[in-house]
Amino acid sequence: MLLGSSTSSYMGHISAPPKHTSGMRMGHKVCVFLSLFSLATLVYARTPPPHISTMGKMEHLPLPDVTCAPDDPAKCTCLGKPIGPDTYTPPAYMRNKYESLYDIEVMHSDANAKLDVYRGNVTLVVNNVNYPGIIQLLQKYRSRGFQVLAFPSNQFGAQAPCASSCERAYMLHKLNFNDENSGVVVFDKVVVNGDGASDAYVFLQRTVQNNLPNCAGCMVTWNYEKFLVDADGRAFARYYPAASPLDMEADIERLLADAGR
Numbered sequence: 001m002l003l004g005s006s007t008s009s010y011m012g013h014i015s016a017p018p019k020h021t022s023g024m025r026m027g028h029k030v031c032v033f034l035s036l037f038s039l040a041t042l043v044y045a046r047t048p049p050p051h052i053s054t055m056g057k058m059e060h061l062p063l064p065d066v067t068c069a070p071d072d073p074a075k076c077t078c079l080g081k082p083i084g085p086d087t088y089t090p091p092a093y094m095r096n097k098y099e100s101l102y103d104i105e106v107m108h109s110d111a112n113a114k115l116d117v118y119r120g121n122v123t124l125v126v127n128n129v130n131y132p133g134i135i136q137l138l139q140k141y142r143s144r145g146f147q148v149l150a151f152p153s154n155q156f157g158a159q160a161p162c163a164s165s166c167e168r169a170y171m172l173h174k175l176n177f178n179d180e181n182s183g184v185v186v187f188d189k190v191v192v193n194g195d196g197a198s199d200a201y202v203f204l205q206r207t208v209q210n211n212l213p214n215c216a217g218c219m220v221t222w223n224y225e226k227f228l229v230d231a232d233g234r235a236f237a238r239y240y241p242a243a244s245p246l247d248m249e250a251d252i253e254r255l256l257a258d259a260g261r
Helices: 002-015 021-046 132-144 164-174 199-207 245-258
Strands: 066-069 072-078 081-083 105-108 111-114 122-126 146-150 184-186 226-229 235-239
Touching: 105 199, 122 132, 122 245, 132 146, 132 245, 164 184, 199 235, 226 245, 235 245
Parallel strands: 122 146, 146 184
Antiparallel strands: 066 072, 072 081, 105 111, 122 226, 226 235
């Protein structure tokens, strides 16, 4: 009886279905999937990309001709256009007639405003004036003819989305100024880069295009990039967005001295 029970129990254990059959079926599916994936990977690895020949060599596409002047090998053309050093041609919007910032008209409160009224002053041009250092510069140099002209732009991270009047009020509020009689004038919003760019910024980019290394095709790189203009309206220097206004104090001193201020 004991043996029979033991045998029955033993045989019953052998003949009973294994536990966790669903898990086993899942494991089987995973193994099949991995096998197929490995096979596909092997086939892909042995199949050359479209631009590689079956011999393992690059299939080169035909190149356009480069033609150079016999008397000057540096003067070359490709597809009818100059190529090589010193062949950069500014886009049409970068070519304007102005030689002085103070010859340009801009917009203020939806009306034309001539910058000629600022001739004789040393001017810092920015598109955002959120700088504590600007107040210090104005306190020190405004009486000698230093001023700040601001041109809000929404091209940099959409940080100036509101109407020009609101952007003007907000900038002055950040400086704790009640109006524009404190040495900061905020003009209407402008386009800084590309087609439709303000004549003021086209002039500034064109005339001090090499003062900033890697200046992104001489376009304004970001908010807070600054231009310093002398008393005759000529762009003198250009400063990185991260540069503090106090970093340009020596240049301001020099231009004021040159202007006899």
